[in-house]
Amino acid sequence: MQNSNPSEIVSLVARHQARLRGLVRCLLVRSSDVEDVLQEVNSVLWEKAEEFQPGTDFWAWASQIARFKALNHIRRYSRDRLVFDGKLLNELADLAHVRLSQMDHRREALEGCLNELSSPQRQLIDLRYAGGYAIEVIAEMIGRPQASIRQTLYRVRQTLLACIESKLQSEGGAS
Amino acid sequence: MSSNTRFAELMSRMLDDAISDEEITELHGLVDADPSLRSHLVDHLLLDTLLEENLGHEPLTALIDTLGDTTSPGNASTSLPAKQQTPVVLPKRLGQRRILSAEVSYGQKYVRAKRLRPLADHLGSTSTTDVFVLDRSHTVVYHGAIDDQYGFGYSIDAPRYTYLRDAMDAALEQRSILVSATAAPGCLLEKKSSAAQLSDVTYHNQISRLLQRHCVECHREGGVGPFALDTYEDAVAHAPMIREVVDRGIMPPWFAATDKSHASSPWINDRSLSAKEKQELFAWLDNKTPAGDPKESPAPRSFADGWLIGKPDAVFEFAKPVKVKATGTMPYQNVVVDTHLEKDQWVQAIEVRPGNPSVVHHVLVFVQGADEGDGPRDDAADERSGYWGHLCTWQQHARLPRRLREADSERSSPPFSNALHAEWHSY
Numbered sequence: 001m002q003n004s005n006p007s008e009i010v011s012l013v014a015r016h017q018a019r020l021r022g023l024v025r026c027l028l029v030r031s032s033d034v035e036d037v038l039q040e041v042n043s044v045l046w047e048k049a050e051e052f053q054p055g056t057d058f059w060a061w062a063s064q065i066a067r068f069k070a071l072n073h074i075r076r077y078s079r080d081r082l083v084f085d086g087k088l089l090n091e092l093a094d095l096a097h098v099r100l101s102q103m104d105h106r107r108e109a110l111e112g113c114l115n116e117l118s119s120p121q122r123q124l125i126d127l128r129y130a131g132g133y134a135i136e137v138i139a140e141m142i143g144r145p146q147a148s149i150r151q152t153l154y155r156v157r158q159t160l161l162a163c164i165e166s167k168l169q170s171e172g173g174a175s
Numbered sequence: 176m177s178s179n180t181r182f183a184e185l186m187s188r189m190l191d192d193a194i195s196d197e198e199i200t201e202l203h204g205l206v207d208a209d210p211s212l213r214s215h216l217v218d219h220l221l222l223d224t225l226l227e228e229n230l231g232h233e234p235l236t237a238l239i240d241t242l243g244d245t246t247s248p249g250n251a252s253t254s255l256p257a258k259q260q261t262p263v264v265l266p267k268r269l270g271q272r273r274i275l276s277a278e279v280s281y282g283q284k285y286v287r288a289k290r291l292r293p294l295a296d297h298l299g300s301t302s303t304t305d306v307f308v309l310d311r312s313h314t315v316v317y318h319g320a321i322d323d324q325y326g327f328g329y330s331i332d333a334p335r336y337t338y339l340r341d342a343m344d345a346a347l348e349q350r351s352i353l354v355s356a357t358a359a360p361g362c363l364l365e366k367k368s369s370a371a372q373l374s375d376v377t378y379h380n381q382i383s384r385l386l387q388r389h390c391v392e393c394h395r396e397g398g399v400g401p402f403a404l405d406t407y408e409d410a411v412a413h414a415p416m417i418r419e420v421v422d423r424g425i426m427p428p429w430f431a432a433t434d435k436s437h438a439s440s441p442w443i444n445d446r447s448l449s450a451k452e453k454q455e456l457f458a459w460l461d462n463k464t465p466a467g468d469p470k471e472s473p474a475p476r477s478f479a480d481g482w483l484i485g486k487p488d489a490v491f492e493f494a495k496p497v498k499v500k501a502t503g504t505m506p507y508q509n510v511v512v513d514t515h516l517e518k519d520q521w522v523q524a525i526e527v528r529p530g531n532p533s534v535v536h537h538v539l540v541f542v543q544g545a546d547e548g549d550g551p552r553d554d555a556a557d558e559r560s561g562y563w564g565h566l567c568t569w570q571q572h573a574r575l576p577r578r579l580r581e582a583d584s585e586r587s588s589p590p591f592s593n594a595l596h597a598e599w600h601s602y
Binding site: 018021022025026029030031032085088091092095096099100103106107110111114125126128129130134135150151153154157160161164 | 194
């Protein structure tokens with residue numbers, strides 16, 4: 001068996017961080033433990049580096065491990081907390097896997113879509129993501145109730161999703 | 176309410192980390208019943224991840240990547256190449272109360288700390304027990320020991336001061352941190368030269384933080400400084416002036432004698448720039464004041480109600496205002512302020528706030544003890560007897576050295592007594 005080069009694995013792991021984070025996030029649903037699980041996934045990928053065949057599909061290999069680790073994590077805390085059941089989780093993982101294969105296209109489309117937002121929409125997104133402010137804080141800053149901020153933010157996200165889809169479709173149609 | 180509206184509501188609560196267990200169950204029910212909602216769920220979660228990645232501050236992974244790794248791990252077969260990307264992922268949000276430590280797993284347990292060496296070097300880690308608290312824009316807000324339970328030559332049953340916990344509590348509640356740096360006794364780390372990074376200094380990655388630490392307390396809207404220095408435009412507009420006054424040691428104003436034999440300042444509230452900070456500042460000025468990436472900028476400093484020490488427990492004011500001449504300068508004005516305190520009090524910090532900062536040059540505060548207060552009070556009291564603080568408009572506040580506020584201190588004469596004597600001098 002051809003041994004994989006450690007530096008190659010390291011750079012593959014680094015390049016796939018965003019995708020792995022996305023997959024873990026879809027399974028955990030709550031964002032609080034995502035970084036912990038991602039860390040575990042990274043360390044397993046490193047430990048099992050020798051099992052990876054250079055030239056084969058890294059994402060297929062890594063996403064299996066991430067899925068397994070995330071499900072394991074969920075099982076561990078399922079005694080204390082309510083979680084989605086295994087069947088649904090696997091369906092979500094399949095969906096996420098497909099979406100994440102086009103992560104780079106989606107990221108690119110998102111950048112364009114962000115620029116197309118109206119300025120109040122963009123301001124809200126910036127406060128939430130660039131500023132990292134909690135909804136309570138944003139509500140206070142803008143002087144609107146939290147529920148209304150949440151609702152607007154959700155609508156902006158819907159707009160962005162629709163925009164991304166249409167950009168991906170027109171791209172797909174053109175090529 | 177349609178299931179779609181309810182789904183939207185639950186999703187927004189989930190993306191905001193505000194969802195309860197009951198709501199998770201409800202969401203599960205909805206998603207289970209309607210397969211089309213599953214892809215909505217996934218789409219939203221992935222969009223959230225992408226937005227965080229696209230707009231949020233770079234995770235520390237990126238910071239470590241850019242620093243590279245210059246240590247040479249011992250075991251060649253499992254070691255990483257000298258210069259590579261290091262996919263160590265550290266918690267991104269301070270809100271999760273995470274401690275940045277060597278606990279980051281990287282497969283081999285003993286490699287962990289080594290993988291963090293570039294980060295430790297970058298942050299200026301001095302020993303193996305050094306901990307850092309970073310806010311979400313990666314500004315170090317606490318650096319030092321976890322607590323004081325162990326030190327060189329002693330160990331006690333329980334810590335008296337929980338520095339790290341206190342710093343994290345203060346940071347989470349957005350209060351100013353009382354003790355933001357301590358020495359961390361432990362195995363010393365070899366010091367790395369950071370000269371190579373000077374060319375990378377930008378406003379957003381370093382200079383904004385330096386200005387926040389040393390300048391914006393006064394140089395901000397409503398501050399006592401004659402102009403603000405809290406934006407890139409402000410800093411660039413005053414660049415020649417900044418070079419001049421820093422070079423000549425006029426700013427930040429700090430005239431206390433330094434002990435050349437010590438590497439660090441003997442003063443607890445030393446305002447002066449360190450040699451490294453000056454080097455960074457001049458490098459930035461030499462490189463034509465590059466702005467850098469706004470994503471790397473620190474969170475803006477906030478000044479609650481204008482107090483620099485946080486909201487004080489007690490405020491003592493002049494009984495009546497002092498009239499100031501329209502032009503010219505005025506000699507010292509002596510004013511005695513009664514504190515009406517019935518017994519001696521320990522003090523953590525004091526701040527002097529002139530009613531009109533634009534006309535006050537500096538203020539000296541003295542304490543008149545209770546025992547001196549029996550006779551008629553001398554307004555021009557002997558300055559040496561109760562000298563307590565030298566508070567200028569450029570040194571508006573002072574955190575007092577630790578021993579002054581320890582209840583078990585052996586100091587027999589607590590400093591804060593029943594009268595303050597203020598002398599002030601106007602421009």
